């Protein structure tokens with residue numbers, strides 16, 4: 254059975270020695286950020302802060318490194334990609350929760366709404382204020398009603414107001430733009446503290462027509478139980494810790510930011526839409542979830558890597574079945590630097606695969622294709638392929654004015670350019686044999702294994 258909720262996962266982390274509880278009081282302003290940066294520097298355990306100066310404890314770093322991500326997926330390095338691909342290939346629809354859902358143990362509406370009562374950290378002195386960074390947004394296509402879930406950052410502006418940022422190429426941003434075009438209000442919910450597979454499913458790349466609850470169910474191997482919100486008719490995970498229901502106000506924008514982001518740079522403040530809170534509901538003894546984002550590698554990158562790699566691999570394999578593996582490096586923010594292993598079936602096919610990858614919603618700036626004998630997760634091997642299998646004038650090309658990630662500080666407005674490198678051996682001609690001493694892998698040399 255999958256973890257039913259965040260609590261079940263935290264219990265598993267605790268019994269694996271991967272959750273440390275901190276009982277002394279901790280300042281929400283900066284100290285949580287410092288503690289997370291420190292824990293992350295040693296690939297440390299998740300941290301639970303029990304005294305936050307509010308009525309709620311705060312857990313952060315729950316998916317802070319690869320080891321914890323594998324625990325969340327209940328997989329090993331050997332099984333992870335197959336397990337996720339199996340989930341993507343076998344979606345499972347959600348079911349309705351019967352009765353009053355746990356996420357509505359406490360219901361706050363009208364004058365009771367006050368988001369500043371939650372333990373929302375200000376991670377770094379240069380951040381524009383307290384940020385909710387680990388929430389998932391539930392919104393719907395205003396025309397078709399198709400639900401979308403995704404992770405988005407929210408700055409606390411006041412008791413009933415949050416600032417929000419969605420890139421225009423992400424579905425929440427598209428739903429906001431679509432609703433504005435139709436002259437409709439967009440209702441949404443910011444859900445904090447969900448089961449691990451629902452959290453990771455937010456990053457699975459799928460078409461805009463996909464009902465994301467099916468993806469979450471596929472990864473879980475069991476349906477997500479949903480409950481209707483109290484103020485705006487959406488459906489949210491019944492076992493979530495906290496649900497902030499809101500309406501998006503695009504007419505009255507306010508300065509949001511800066512925030513240290515996944516690129517490793519602060520994004521400057523700029524006017525953004527306001528989330529006007531219509532209700533807050535939570536479980537009894539709700540646990541708030543925090544997450545540090547910033548210079549790679551942070552929890553933000555860990556959340557993206559496995560779902561991005563597997564779902565982009567599946568998309569590309571539909572066109573190029575001889576693609577055997579795909580790696581999206583953390584150093585490139587798990588976005589702009591993609592390496593593909595492929596055995597081209599005809600001359601020029603590697604280049605076709607590069608162009609298709611550039612067209613993905615990640616908007617990569619570097620796409621490198623190598624032969625399957627190269628270990629794409631070992632930068633030295635990829636550099637070796639680029640060094641000795643590439644004729645730069647023929648195999649390296651630049652596509653101008655490709656759409657850019659809006660937070661990339663090196664880009665010019667909405668556009669960038671993308672580099673493709675075909676580092677596969679020349680097609681259909683003899684190429685020298687790789688020089689390796691045969692049999693070295695199995696050679697018994699106990700003297701160096703001491």
Ligand SMILES: Cc1cc2nc3c(=O)[nH]c(=O)nc-3n(C[C@H](O)[C@H](O)[C@H](O)COP(=O)(O)O)c2cc1C
Nearest residue numbers: 403404405406418419420422423424455456553556
């Ligand atoms: C922790 C975290 C925070 C994120 N914050 C934002 C954000 O504030 N705005 C945004 O546009 N994308 C953000 N993203 C990226 C999107 O959630 C992600 O790329 C998602 O796949 C986009 O959703 P879509 O596939 O439905 O378009 C964040 C990702 C993570 C893991």
